[in-house]
Amino acid sequence: MVELIGTGGIGKPRANHIEAVDPSSVTDMMEQLQQGYLMSIAASAGCTMELVNKDKWGVDAQFVRPPRSPHEEEGLLFAQLKCTTQTVPDPSKGFFSYQFTKRQYFDHMVKYRKNLKAILIVMTAPRRQRDWTTVDHAGLRTARACYWAHLEGVTADPSVMRPTVRVPTGNLLDSDALTEIFDRIDRGESLDG
Template sequence: MYKPLDSKDIESELSYAYLHAVASAAGVNCQIENRHGDNRGIDTRLTCYGPFEASYKEEIDLKVQLKATVAASAETGTHFSYFFRGIKQYDFLREETKNQHRVLVVLYLPEESEKWLSVSPEQLILKNCAYWLSLRGADASANSSGTTVYLPKEQLLSPENLLNIFERISKNESLKYVSP
């Protein structure tokens, strides 16, 4: 069957669809960034409107770099690994000089593309799930091609966990990278 997009493009679009679905279920605005934002490691901007409990803030933005992979992840008891290609974007995400919070979201897809999405009159299923990670304060990469990062299994990107990220930011909690 002819597909107008290659598999990497489809993976990317599914990561947008996943994020948009989770954000919508959480009542969070999801806006795709332009190419200039993408050059800075930002694919989307999420906006959550308060008020937030025990906070004076009423609107919070979160910038997101999206990735998708079919590569088998090395797994520890508590983390998934992901090889982050693109040191320039990695460096933008790990900088501590940015005012707005930034996170990496990685969608892990099955290896076989025919298993990625299932549609029936009863349900729409996107296989596997995404996890989020703040790279703020992470170490510089030791090489120029990429670096392996570790996403905590507890940081499943769900509507509840997304709202928790905004609650944490509303209380001025810094989302920082913690090496496993």
């Protein structure tokens, strides 16, 4: 189970720690980087990733796994996407901290869902935008990675405006992890732990 670790607060605006190609578009470019990464992972797992155009319920994307036979239904998983340059995960520590910028993003992830499950996906990226990807004859490499957390049931004091949670470094999101998440949902198993 992911736990709440910070008290947060009203906070102050974050300083721009990114060496951007164009500072006016860097947030959009972070979203595009993460979406490209996740679409590639989904394709490798035999799934699709579809963006949700209206973020009313804290859902930025949905993953769809096709049915395994004509008589089964497809699988569906909601995801809230976050990309940050504020941390470099250290796998030996077991987790890294992620602070939500708005309470409502946290609230959408922690609510109980009877049917469709939702995960938080946090991508970490280098502070220098030009270092986000490299290419050689072996292929395209994306610097850093995405990690996932299932936050259903996590609580925070209502006065905390920017809750901080621990994201397990063991929850590296790749095609095998995405397949396993769907398999656990299909079996009715918890996504915790």
